[in-house]
């Protein structure tokens with residue numbers, strides 16, 4: 314059995330790392346990192362993603378791609394926690410100097426692939442320009458099938474990101490090719506930069522759309538650990554179709570004044586706000 | 600104009616001017632429509648949205664659709680503005696821009712914010728250093744890179760009435776205001792900001808103010824620099840380029856853009872055809888940017904007054920050996 318209390322404790326620590334990184338850099342995207350982190354926690358610490366931080370290029374590893382690359386603090390905090398990178402490296406996020414071979418940072422504003430000169434060990438693709446991750450995940454999933462490997466590919470998209478046409482070109486292809494080694498997650502926090510997605514250009518009903526494209530669709534509360542665990546289990550057991558997990562989440566989750574407020578998409582907290590956030594997250598021990 | 604210490608000048612972001620002028624134009628031109636792709640606060644088109652909610656459309660995160668819709672609106676005779684970050688406005692939908700807006704010479708103004716590496720922390724994925732090159736290659740496309748907010752306003756008020764495609768490129772940061780209030784922008788014309796006899800710097804965007812500063816500092820070393828603002832990159836002022844080259848016999852181009860395909864290349868084309876001259880291109884070398892605070896990244900990539908002074912001296916050195 315998975316220890317949910319333990320997972321939640323990990324996520325609490327990761328939330329502190331996320332807010333701290335953005336505060337230290339005075340730049341970055343806290344809202345979408347905080348909405349995504351419970352799902353990433355279950356994926357990396359709940360026994361679903363198979364990986365080896367001592368061997369980032371292990372051929373049989375499962376892949377996770379953060380298509381909504383601006384949530385890089387969420388990914389970087391996880392990669393540090395599992396040991397791909399040292400924890401103190403998180404201080405180099407969005408800074409000029411860091412741990413890359415040429416002295417620059419390996420924690421770029423948006424993730425760079427681990428094969429990139431400024432990439433992060435454990436990062437499976439360069440993202441940041443929205444809409445590209447699902448297609449990349451498909452390529453990696455196809456390659457696994459071609460090589461008779463049983464690794465799985467996971468990819469997380471933002472709900473605003475789903476407005477990109479390329480996402481639907483990819484959805485059509487994955488359904489057509491019955492890529493059951495592919496699992497996508499939409500971080501459905503209802504917000505994009507300019508406001509509420511349902512008011513800007515509505516993407517819903519999402520489940521019906523993906524079903525029509527040949528996907529197995531699961532809808533969950535993206536902060537409910539039992540539901541996240543069950544969804545990943547169901548995805549793993551689903552044959553003959555790619556799986557789409559539509560996770561209903563709260564942007565800024567865990568920091569009261571950031572929750573459900575699109576203004577916290579891409580701004581850093583000041584000192585006072587940072588201290589308040591840390592206080593909440595420290596007290597908020599599950 | 601004399602060389603000036605730009606550090607003392609007031610600053611303003613071009614995108615702030617863009618938002619204000621859009622509203623002014625909206626009042627006098629009822630046919631005008633503005634589009635954005637989920638970056639309206641950053642590009643400042645939200646100002647137009649607030650003033651004219653019926654004539655503003657946010658297409659969401661869908662830049663190809665943005666351009667397609669802009670084209671459709673323009674086919675029906677409207678003046679259309681479409682904005683996003685330079686990378687997403689010129690990069691993602693490039694082929695649609697080519698097929699619709701350039702090929703049909705449509706009345707669409709593509710106004711990009713966040714050009715170049717001064718985007719800073721967002722990093723290489725968001726730092727567009729190839730847009731001038733991409734846009735300049737398109738037949739029918741006019742390409743303008745204003746030097747400050749005064750010029751931004753003059754550019755918009757002039758090109759609004761020219762029923763042709765334009766790509767106007769802004770950066771994110773505030774630029775020093777270097778042009779006088781009575782400055783007039785003319786399409787296809789460069790502007791001599793400071794006359795000089797030893798070497799010519801032809802610059803665009805924020806590098807124009809840095810060129811002025813470099814000229815000011817080099818004056819003390821006895822180097823007399825001519826500074827030209829070449830905001831109109833296409834069409835370009837061939838006559839002025841030849842004239843300054845014939846006078847100083849050494850040219851440095853300077854831009855917050857790749858040295859491949861942008862202003863440097865445009866000037867090189869003119870010089871090689873008309874009057875081969877020593878040329879040094881100052882800009883982003885053939886590489887990607889990095890994350891970091893805007894001016895730190897600029898400095899790191901050599902896009903600073905010091906970096907430009909080095910290139911100016913290189914040009915003088917080459918000239919002396921020629």
Ligand SMILES: Cc1ncc(C[n+]2csc(CCOP(=O)(O)OP(=O)(O)O)c2C)c(N)n1
Pocket residue numbers: 344345346348381383441442443444470471472473474475500502504505506564578636637638660687691
């Ligand atoms: C192709 C592209 N267009 C625009 C942007 C600018 N941008 C960054 S984040 C964002 C909003 C993303 O919203 P969503 O996908 O819902 O992410 P989340 O709410 O999880 O942060 C936009 C428009 C981008 N990164 N890429």
Ligand SMILES: [Mg+2]
Pocket residue numbers: 471472473500501502503504505
């Ligand atoms: Mg969202």
